[in-house]
Amino acid sequence: MSVTDELLANAELYARDFDKGHLPLPPARGVAVLACMDARLNVYGLLGLTEGDAHVIRNAGGAVTDDAIRSLAISQRLLGTREIILIHHTGCGMLTFTDDEFRTRIEEETGIRPPWAAEAFSDLERDVRQSIARIKASPFIPHKDSVRGFVYSVEKGTLTEVS
C-alpha cells in the first residue's frame, strides 16, 4: 500500500463527518497566507484557521515568485482578500544550498539547466523583508496596507514578526 493510498483512506474518514458543504468561494476572513511548503509548518493549526477562512499559498521557501504574485492577485482582485501574511521558518531547507549549486547539480544530472531561480537564501529575516518588498513593488497587488512577515520557529512553535 502506497502512502498516497493511506492518505486516501484518511480522506474517506474526513468525508464521512463532513458538514461544511455550503461555504462561499471568497475567504471568510479576507486573508491570504503565503508560507513555505515545509512539512513541519501546519498553517491551519498555527493560525487557528478552519475551512473557508483564508487562501493558503505555499511553495519552497514561501518565496514571492511570479506564481505567488499570480495567486495573490487572483486572491485580492477576484476573491476579496485584503491582508497578506508571509511565513518563513527556522531550519528551512532553502538555507542549506545556493541557487547556483542546485541548478548546476540538476544540469549535471539531466543535461538541462533550470530556467528558474531556486530561490535559496542565506539570511532568514532579510528574505522575509525581501518578500514584503517584492509584494509592495508589484503593480498587480492592489491592497498593500497589511502585508506582514513572520518567522516561524520549528523548534518552539512560535511566530515572530519581522519589522
Add this chain to the structure above:
Amino acid sequence: MSVTDELLANAELYARDFDKGHLPLPPARGVAVLACMDARLNVYGLLGLTEGDAHVIRNAGGAVTDDAIRSLAISQRLLGTREIILIHHTGCGMLTFTDDEFRTRIEEETGIRPPWAAEAFSDLERDVRQSIARIKASPFIPHKDSVRGFVYSVEKGTLTEVS
C-alpha cells in the same frame, strides 16, 4: 484589531501547547501535495496529515507552473519525497474567468499586462490530466511512479481520482 492580529493570537495558543520541536526536515511520509489555495480545501484535515508528514505546495488552481516544478524538484531532490498528490476542486474560482479576461482587466486598471498566464481553466478533470502530464514531462522531477490527481468536492468533502 486586524484579522492578522486575531490570527496571531491563535498562534500564541498554538505555541503554548507545542510539543513537536524535534521533527526532522525531510517529510516523514515522503509525499508532496500540490493543491489549490482555495480556503475551503483543508489539506491537513482532508488527508489526515500532521506536522512533519508532507510538503504542501499550494497556488491558485493547484497549477503545475514553473514555480510548482521548482518546489517539487526541491522536495524530491533535496528532501527525499517520492509520491506526488495533485488536488483540484469543484467550484474553483479558476473556472469563472479566462486568462485573457483577467490579464486584460489588470492591464486596463494598472497599465501593465501581467507577463504570466493566469492558469484559468474550463474543464476540471482535463486540467488535472494537464497537471499530471506537465509533471511527467518535466526533466527536473526525478520520481514519477506515483503522480496521482484528484478532484475534491467542496460540497461533499470527497476526493475522486482522475484517471
